[in-house]
Amino acid sequence: MQQNSSNPIRVIITGATGMVGEGVLHECLQSEQVASILVINRRQIGLQHPKLTEVIHQDFMDVGVLASVVKGYDACFFCLGVSSVGMKEATYNQLTYTLTTGFARLLCEQNPNMVFCYVSGKGTDSSEKGVLMWARVKGKTENALLQMPFKAAYMFRPGIIIPTPGLKNTLKLYHYLGWLIPLFKLMMPNSICSLQQIGKAMIRLVAHADAKRIIEVNDIKRVAATE
Numbered sequence: 001m002q003q004n005s006s007n008p009i010r011v012i013i014t015g016a017t018g019m020v021g022e023g024v025l026h027e028c029l030q031s032e033q034v035a036s037i038l039v040i041n042r043r044q045i046g047l048q049h050p051k052l053t054e055v056i057h058q059d060f061m062d063v064g065v066l067a068s069v070v071k072g073y074d075a076c077f078f079c080l081g082v083s084s085v086g087m088k089e090a091t092y093n094q095l096t097y098t099l100t101t102g103f104a105r106l107l108c109e110q111n112p113n114m115v116f117c118y119v120s121g122k123g124t125d126s127s128e129k130g131v132l133m134w135a136r137v138k139g140k141t142e143n144a145l146l147q148m149p150f151k152a153a154y155m156f157r158p159g160i161i162i163p164t165p166g167l168k169n170t171l172k173l174y175h176y177l178g179w180l181i182p183l184f185k186l187m188m189p190n191s192i193c194s195l196q197q198i199g200k201a202m203i204r205l206v207a208h209a210d211a212k213r214i215i216e217v218n219d220i221k222r223v224a225a226t227e
Contacts, residue, residue: 007207008032008033008034008035009033009034009035009074009075009203009206009207010034010035010036010037010038010072010073010074010075011028011034011036011037011038011073011074011075011076011077011203011206012037012038012039012040012070012073012075012076012077012107013025013028013037013038013039013040013076013077013079014039014040014041014060014076014077014078014079014080014103015041015078015079015080015081015119016039016041016045016079017041017042017043017045017169018079018080018081018169019161019163019167019169019170019195020079020119020158020161020195020198021077021079021080021169022045022167022168022169023163023164023167023195023196023198023199024077024079024195024198024199024202025037025039025045025047025199026164026167026199027196027198027199027200027202027203028051028077028199028203029049029051029052031200031203033203033204033206033207034051034203035051036051036052036053037049037051037052037053038053038054038055038069038070038073039052039053039054039055040055040057040066040069040070041054041055041056041057042056042057042058042060043056044056055069060080060099060102060103061094061098061099061102063102063103063106064106066106067106067109067110070106070107070110070111071110071111072110072111073107073111073114074111074113074114074115074206075114075115075116075117075202075206076104076107076114076115076116076117077117077119077202078100078103078104078116078117078118078119079119080099080100081096081119082095082096084133084134084137089133089137092133092134092137093137093140096137096138096141097137097140097141097144100118100141100145101141101144101145101148104116104144104145104148104150105148107150108148108149108150112149112150112151113151114150114151115150115151115152115153115154115205115206116145116148116150116152116153116154117153117154117156117202117205118141118142118145118153118154118155118156119156119158119198120138120141120142120155120156120157121134121135121138121157121158121159122157122158122159122191122216122217123135123157123159124138124139124142124155124157125138125139126139126142126143126214127139128140128143142155142214146213152205152209152213153213154202154205154210154212154213154214154215155213155214155215156198156201156202156215156220157214157215157216157217158193158198158217158220159188159190159191159192159193159217160188160191160192160193161192161193161194161195161198162192162193162194162195162196163195164194164195164196167195190216190217190218191217192217193217193220193221193224196224197220197221197224198220198224200223200224201215201219201220201221201223201224204223204224204226205223208223208226210223
């Protein structure tokens with residue numbers, strides 16, 4: 001991992017009302033490496049902090065009006081996403097591929113020196129030809145982002161995520177199955193990482209370039225542990 005800069009960074013976060021986005025925001029608020037944070041959400045997060053600016057924007061399919069708002073940032077941690085359960089491929093493609101790439105293109109135009117971190121998922125299909133619909137669409141989205149002229153783009157593929165204690169948007173599934181986490185760590189160590197590690201890895205990749213662009217679970221843990 002090659003160091004690029006140790007200067008404090010300015011970060012945009014989407015999806016902060018979800019579990020992953022809230023966890024990443026938490027790490028950014030705690031980090032001395034992050035100077036300021038712009039959160040763009042559809043609804044308020046109910047949090048105030050000297051580092052934090054919040055913009056409410058309802059229609060992520062129409063982001064042109066945000067051009068002046070997003071200018072001047074070093075990184076985007078894109079944590080916005082929807083579940084594919086019960087959704088037709090055309091709709092999921094619109095809410096995943098079209099929405100994400102549209103926002104990313106705006107950021108490229110305004111911040112050509114930006115680092116873009118996208119939360120995808122373990123099992124994403126880079127070939128775009130697999131059986132699983134969600135994996136194909138996520139793969140298509142990853143491939144498009146990797147072709148954009150960012151300073152660097154990293155595709156995060158977490159599997160099972162250990163929640164950060166005390167945060168309010170932890171999925172109910174984790175409350176019910178949290179007692180299984182020690183077993184998951186033992187039986188599937190390459191499929192589990194913490195939300196804290198995801199946030200720390202994103203922050204570090206802004207200042208420390210990595211040769212890998214597809215960031216699997218073990219990469220998340222490796223980058224997060226790098227000082």
